[in-house]
Amino acid sequence: SKSGDGKNSVWI
């Protein structure tokens, strides 16, 4: 898993 589409990333 890489940065990918960022959809799993935290909301800031």
Add this chain to the structure above:
Amino acid sequence: YSTSSRVVRFVKAKSVGLRLTGGNDVGIFVSSVQEGSLADSQGVREGDQILQVNDTSFQNLTREEAVEYLMALPPGEEVTLWIQSKQDIYRKMISSNVGDSFYIRTHFDFEKDTPSGLSFVRGDVFHVLDTMYRGRLGSWLAVRMGRDLQEQERGIIPNQSRAEQIASLESVLKATSGTNPSGARAEFWKLRGLRGAKKMLRKSREDLSALTKQGRYPPYERVVLKEASFKRPVVILGPIADIAVQKLSRELPELFEIAPSVPRDGASSKVIKLDSVRQIAEKNKHALLDITPSAVERLNYVQYYPVVVFCQPESRQGIKAMRQWLAPDSRKSSRRLYAQANKMKKNCSHLFTATISLSGGGNAWYEQIQDIIRTQQNQPVWTTADQADVAPEDSLEVLNPPSRVASGYLTCDSHANSDYDDTDGETGAFTDGEAEDAYDQPGLARSSEP
């Protein structure tokens, strides 16, 4: 900035209402905008690249740094974003799965605590691919770089702030344990990572070791691969180091020169002036250094990046036979040399750039040392990233510390390479418990001392 670049302003609510992707290598992009957020109403869209926020450029930030920056902005205050729509790059970035990309050298030891974690020892180099593993703060996705400069296994390592916590805890534990084999190392690397360390160096006194008393532990050092533009100094460690150094300087004087050691002020111990190492390099020769492992660390610190060859003995008997053949007049204790080599291997292997075995017959070891020096001289070195854009012709000047620092000293190896008066037959007290023997040992010095 493209023609599509624009400025948006809004007051930060509890959060900004964005998710970010990308990284230092490709840029920071918006991957989602929270519906109904002020960022949404101001027209921030998925695929926008964030160029700058308030006074801070986002052009070279890692994803983690960008996220931390936005999170740290106080709610209720106005935020100014410079953004541009870069849909094509955004799509390409997502499909090719690229984001952060940079290299670090570690300066603490780490035992992995999850199955996907990577354990490492100080000196290991990693290619960091994502500073927000699984989209959260805490772990970096990284690939270990082999000595051959090939990428090895992939896994996660602590992020910068966790690394700082672990490293400082480690140094506290080591400092208080009393049986610390690497106190000097820990202290040294504490200093090593300080951004302002060079300033401290400039203020420096004559002895670089005085610097190791201060500073903060640096867990990760940013590095880049770079070819050395000068002949790297050479340190041979192990039970025939003295013989190797003499033989190289005698048989290949146009390529090797022994750096002279001088008495340290008011002491019987000896030191090598950093400036004499520089002078030998300026003659386009490898300086041969008889120094302690912690002096090797200091050399790395001032970016001389020595070639450090460890000669691994097969047995005590092997050392005895070899030394009787190569240097029949020497009176060094093979027992002591063997024990020292074992300790050095245990405590200092992170400093070796190569290891050769002494088990082969004849002059194989000598040929191997020469091969290694030749090969490593032509290989790039992981160098502190801060000075990466120095022009090659200036490198020696910059790689060398400023003149005041150049008058610094390297501690001569009182232990590994010096001649001992005791002979093989002796059975003096010599314990294996003193791990720090392999490092600087002011108490045990050269043969000239009582």
